[in-house]
Amino acid sequence: MTTDTAVAAAPAAAERPQTSPFDRLLALSRRLPPWWPLAVCVLLGTLAGLGYGAIRTPNYAATSYVVVNPERGADTATALGFAHAYGRVVTNAAVLADAQAATGIPANDLRNRVQAVTSPDAPMIEIVGSDARADKAASNANEVARALTAYANASATSTGVRLSVLSKAPTPTAPASPSIWIAGAVGACAGGLLGCLLLLVKPSGRRGSAAVAPAPAPLTAAQPAREATR
Known part of the structure; x- marks a missing residue:
């Protein structure tokens, strides 16, 4: 009995579809709001700007x-x-x-x-x-x-x-280069622009998904006769 159960479960496990990480990521992205690329780009741009402003040499x-x-x-x-x-x-x-x-x-x-x-x-x-x-x-x-x-x-x-x-030129008290917060704001603007471009080129996901109308059933021999008697 145990052997029969294992043999019966083996084909069921083999027939179970295996989802790849890309498919799981794609399914997760479909559950997110449609504006998530914009938010991600703004966040990455802000972090990049703050990082550049922190490590660059002041001028x-x-x-x-x-x-x-x-x-x-x-x-x-x-x-x-x-x-x-x-x-x-x-x-x-x-x-x-x-x-x-x-x-x-x-x-x-x-x-x-x-x-x-x-x-x-x-x-x-x-x-x-x-x-x-x-x-x-x-x-x-x-x-x-x-x-x-x-x-x-x-x-x-x-x-x-x-x-x-x-x-004569006095010794400056502050650098002339933009501050770290300005660099972060510039990075956020650049990320927002990139996110808007991604939203414009992103496919809507509805194209080609329209239901195809079923083909009409072929006429039988009795249908023309019915149509003629009406």
Whole structure:
């Protein structure tokens, strides 16, 4: 009796369908709300943004100002023109050669840590220095401003203008790079955008599921006769 029961149960166990992990995961996703991809993408984007904001190196920025003063009867328009001209040569090798000796940074690296901005209506050059350290950022800006002033004043007799440092760059107290919370918000927005795209391309699951109308039954020989008598 026991042997017969085991033999009868064996085919039943063999005929039982085996579900794969993918099928179980697919069945679970069908029981979730339709907006679950959006929630997952927002969560992953937020975590990625917070992680990036926590591990990245902070970047500090300090700004010094150099003013162009006209001499020997030169007008303001001349000073403004030279301000734009000297603003383009801030990262020149002749200027950075003097600044790199004071900062201890090679000229190629210092060129990537300094940028100049000129004003369209004032003979002024804004020199922005950046670095992972706050004191080095201020030093980069101040030393480049000093080197630019010395480079320009060497030819002041021929240009008719003289440069001077209007304001030295103070040591910044906070990094210029976004905070960890801003990085998390950016990651959440990126994840939300990706989640919306996934919802747009996700199949609805109802396409092709419409019931097929059964084919009409074939007419028998008696049906035409009935139709004719009506």
